[in-house]
Amino acid sequence: VIVIDGITIGHPCCGVLHCPISLQSNRHRFCPDHKERHRLCAVEECEEAAEFTAGFMTCTDVNHRLLETNHKKRDKAMFQLRTQVARPTVSNPDDA
Numbered sequence: 001v002i003v004i005d006g007i008t009i010g011h012p013c014c015g016v017l018h019c020p021i022s023l024q025s026n027r028h029r030f031c032p033d034h035k036e037r038h039r040l041c042a043v044e045e046c047e048e049a050a051e052f053t054a055g056f057m058t059c060t061d062v063n064h065r066l067l068e069t070n071h072k073k074r075d076k077a078m079f080q081l082r083t084q085v086a087r088p089t090v091s092n093p094d095d096a
Contacts, residue, residue, distance in 0.1 A: 011023075014030050015029045015030050016037065019033070021034075039052070041057075041058050041061070042064075042068065043058060043061075043067060046058075048061065056068060
């Protein structure tokens, strides 16, 4: 799959390694044969149930929950702004 300017070229693939079955939609994570895995923790190799009712895609493991929280922070505007300003190529005038 190739992504150029937000346009995806190619076909979506199942989250199970080496599964040849295509997804029904780009929004799905697993093919129809593996759709029951959607209810499991999003961390690879973890077979615990995810807490969807609490709004999480991970299980109750503290480390897994921290991974998900940090992943969600990347989508927040302040987190993005902080990393962009911290880049050495950006000039930060003192009088601005």
